[in-house]
Amino acid sequence: MNAIDLSPIAETVCTTLGRWLSADPGDVALGLRTIAVGSVCNVSCAVLGCYLVLRRMSLLGDAISHAILPGLVIGFLLTGSISIVPMFAGALVFGMLTAFLTQTLQTYGRVSEDAGMGVVFTSLFALGVVLISGIGRMHLDKDCVFEGKIDLVAIDITEFAGLGVPLALGSLLPVLVMAVAFILLFWKELKVASFDPMLATSMGINATQIHYLLMGMVAGTTVAAFEAVGSILVVAMLIVPGATAHLLTDRLGWMILWSAVMGVLAAILGYIGAAYWNTSVAGMMAVAVGGQFLVVVIFAPRHGLLSKLVGNLELSLRIVAEDIVAALYRLEEQRTGSSEVDRATVDQATWADCRGFADGSLLTRPAAMMLRLRGQLAFVSGGRVELTDAGRRLGNSLVRSHRLWETFLDRHFELPADHLHEPASRIEHFIGPALQEKLARELDGSAVDPHGRSIPPLEQDDTN
Amino acid sequence: MMTQVETSTTAAVPVLDVHDVTVAYHRKPVIWDVDLTINTPQLVGIVGPNGAGKSTLIKAILGLVPMASGRVSVYGKPFRQQRRLVGYVPQRESVDWDFPVNVLDAVLMGTYGELGWLRRPGRKQKAWARECLDQVGIADLEARQIGQLSGGQQQRVFLARALAQKAEIYFMDEPMAGVDAATERVIFELLRQMRDDGKTVIVVHHDLRTIAGYFDEVVLLNMRLVASGPVAEVFTNDNLRKTYGGRLGILEDAGEAMRAQERSQ
Numbered sequence: 030m031n032a033i034d035l036s037p038i039a040e041t042v043c044t045t046l047g048r049w050l051s052a053d054p055g056d057v058a059l060g061l062r063t064i065a066v067g068s069v070c071n072v073s074c075a076v077l078g079c080y081l082v083l084r085r086m087s088l089l090g091d092a093i094s095h096a097i098l099p100g101l102v103i104g105f106l107l108t109g110s111i112s113i114v115p116m117f118a119g120a121l122v123f124g125m126l127t128a129f130l131t132q133t134l135q136t137y138g139r140v141s142e143d144a145g146m147g148v149v150f151t152s153l154f155a156l157g158v159v160l161i162s163g164i165g166r167m168h169l170d171k172d173c174v175f176e177g178k179i180d181l182v183a184i185d186i187t188e189f190a191g192l193g194v195p196l197a198l199g200s201l202l203p204v205l206v207m208a209v210a211f212i213l214l215f216w217k218e219l220k221v222a223s224f225d226p227m228l229a230t231s232m233g234i235n236a237t238q239i240h241y242l243l244m245g246m247v248a249g250t251t252v253a254a255f256e257a258v259g260s261i262l263v264v265a266m267l268i269v270p271g272a273t274a275h276l277l278t279d280r281l282g283w284m285i286l287w288s289a290v291m292g293v294l295a296a297i298l299g300y301i302g303a304a305y306w307n308t309s310v311a312g313m314m315a316v317a318v319g320g321q322f323l324v325v326v327i328f329a330p331r332h333g334l335l336s337k338l339v340g341n342l343e344l345s346l347r348i349v350a351e352d353i354v355a356a357l358y359r360l361e362e363q364r365t366g367s368s369e370v371d372r373a374t375v376d377q378a379t380w381a382d383c384r385g386f387a388d389g390s391l392l393t394r395p396a397a398m399m400l401r402l403r404g405q406l407a408f409v410s411g412g413r414v415e416l417t418d419a420g421r422r423l424g425n426s427l428v429r430s431h432r433l434w435e436t437f438l439d440r441h442f443e444l445p446a447d448h449l450h451e452p453a454s455r456i457e458h459f460i461g462p463a464l465q466e467k468l469a470r471e472l473d474g475s476a477v478d479p480h481g482r483s484i485p486p487l488e489q490d491d492t493n
Numbered sequence: 494m495m496t497q498v499e500t501s502t503t504a505a506v507p508v509l510d511v512h513d514v515t516v517a518y519h520r521k522p523v524i525w526d527v528d529l530t531i532n533t534p535q536l537v538g539i540v541g542p543n544g545a546g547k548s549t550l551i552k553a554i555l556g557l558v559p560m561a562s563g564r565v566s567v568y569g570k571p572f573r574q575q576r577r578l579v580g581y582v583p584q585r586e587s588v589d590w591d592f593p594v595n596v597l598d599a600v601l602m603g604t605y606g607e608l609g610w611l612r613r614p615g616r617k618q619k620a621w622a623r624e625c626l627d628q629v630g631i632a633d634l635e636a637r638q639i640g641q642l643s644g645g646q647q648q649r650v651f652l653a654r655a656l657a658q659k660a661e662i663y664f665m666d667e668p669m670a671g672v673d674a675a676t677e678r679v680i681f682e683l684l685r686q687m688r689d690d691g692k693t694v695i696v697v698h699h700d701l702r703t704i705a706g707y708f709d710e711v712v713l714l715n716m717r718l719v720a721s722g723p724v725a726e727v728f729t730n731d732n733l734r735k736t737y738g739g740r741l742g743i744l745e746d747a748g749e750a751m752r753a754q755e756r757s758q
Binding site for chain 2: 083085137214216217218220221223224225227228229230231232233234275278279280281283284
């Protein structure tokens with residue numbers, strides 16, 4: 030009947046993968062089917078979930094996925110069969126009802142949004158559980174609600190184009206197509222209604238209608254996904270891939286694509302993990318998506334913890350290096366007697382002194398190495414250190430910034446003299462040439478700081 | 494375009510006519526029986542103490558909160574038929590600036606109203622959005638994510654987005670709140686330019702010191718309309734005292750009574 034026969038390709042894939050993984054080709058086929066079902070389900074949840082995350086309604090997905098339970102049961106009661114249409118309709122009604130009741134409680138009932146949501150979905154879920162237990166003759170069992178039957182989807186198949194296609198895809202694929210079509214068709218409406226519902230409404234794009242459309246889509250997707258993979262995975266997939274993707278990008282389109290990638294990846298990793306540890310497939314997929322989030326939180330290029338840590342480390346290193354340079358510059362200043370006060374015989378500083386300049390910081394050695402590599406610091410005989418010309422220019426700029434700031438504080442804040450050094454030491458690292466110039470102008474070219482030390486004029490770079 | 498013809502040939506019709514507008518939250522009125530007519534394109538400031546209902550009045554005019562009574566017409570027709578003539582700048586804090594869009598995307602949202610269903614902004618809209626960004630002086634920031642901007646720059650993005658709406662009458666909710674003095678001057682110059690181009694700009698403003706310098710007309714609001722008209726006539730000590738010298742106790746009492754009534758029902 031089918032014109033196309035893909036079975037040879039499928040067979041090749043399964044045997045090749047089987048040889049590679051040293052597994053039975055039949056098991057590989059089962060695995061691929063499970064991963065296909067998981068991927069389709071995860072992607073539909075993930076792309077819609079992006080909007081829930083952005084609208085700060087992540088938990089509404091959770092609420093809806095629980096609250097549809099009585100809808101499923103009532104759909105079954107009215108028709109007496111576990112066919113998808115009536116149960117789907119029942120669930121859709123209850124999904125929308127959750128969104129509506131939450132909104133209404135918040136607007137009219139003096140109930141905060143989170144409390145309202147909590148009341149609505151727990152009550153409806155409980156109603157569903159009671160209905161299931163009361164009926165008894167229903168084939169929906171409670172474990173199935175949490176974990177779904179993804180372990181079985183690979184066996185429950187039909188023949189199509191020579192392939193054994195899981196029956197579950199019959200409801201999941203249309204849902205995926207609908208979710209993608211919804212996002213593409215309403216792209217700009219969803220975008221503006223999510224970002225600025227007030228503006229959207231004032232322009233005639235009814236943000237409330239868009240909200241309920243989205244909730245309808247979430248409810249529909251949840252119902253279809255629910256049967257296959259259970260509520261834990263649905264809730265995880267609605268929230269986690271979107272939250273992960275938001276950390277990776279600053280554009281909406283990329284965020285949605287990334288969330289889909291995360292969904293597929295979670296299906297693959299989850300299945301492999303479950304096979305390896307011989308545990309629940311749906312549970313493992315949810316764990317995998319959580320693991321992805323953790324990895325991204327740490328390693329994301331811009332918003333990740335690691336890049337923040339590296340940034341902080343770089344700053345600390347720079348500050349330690351600059352403290353050393355400024356201290357050496359001051360010593361030189363005293364030695365050459367260009368300063369009026371503190372004129373004394375000062376020995377050339379040694380490497381050991383540097384640690385003192387940096388308050389004993391652990392970063393002293395790396396900072397000194399960095400300065401040397403940059404040609405700002407030279408190690409001379411007898412363990413002594415010396416500024417190079419480049420180092421001297423840096424020191425000059427730092428000390429100039431420091432004393433300008435002290436002078437500025439003294440003039441405008443009327444602080445006692447012992448309150449000036451600390452803030453100046455902190456800020457000297459952040460005063461660039463522009464601000465230095467501005468300060469100097471503000472202070473009318475004042476040449477002496479409040480302690481009586483001269484503010485060094487800017488040394489020009491003679492080399493170019 | 495049609496809208497252009499309409500606005501230029503109907504000079505006798507007021508730009509904005511707000512008739513007897515009352516807005517209530519939980520049945521308790523927050524603004525009472527406001528009448529407001531703006532006859533010609535102007536720069537209009539709305540002032541009043543906290544909780545006076547300034548933002549609420551704008552939102553009611555734009556159909557963002559339901560009116561308990563009253564009607565609004567823009568260039569002689571009900572607001573619903575004239576949406577395309579109206580632009581809106583909400584308060585800066587009302588949106589999530591972490592939202593994954595860049596500056597150009599955000600400004601393009603202003604063109605969504607003129608695009609129908611299914612149409613996406615194309616080259617023409619992008620060129621126009623860039624022009625709007627240029628007018629507010631941040632053309633170089635178009636590729637930045639909006640959360641990476643300073644407060645003043647974010648406010649300019651909102652203004653550029655409003656310009657992109659190509660409206661005739663603009664409502665702006667505190668566009669100068671939380672911006673530095675330099676940005677405030679730039680914004681004000683832009684508003685004046687818009688007025689000179691024949692637009693009407695209605696601005697909720699918080700700084701009484703700058704009212705006289707910035708605006709042609711002023712609306713003094715404190716739950717009810719205290720006064721409205723040219724700044725020179727209306728912005729008087731007497732009116733300011735009426736606006737800021739505490740609520741009219743009787744309005745509060747009446748509002749409470751209406752709410753209490755509902756509770757006992």
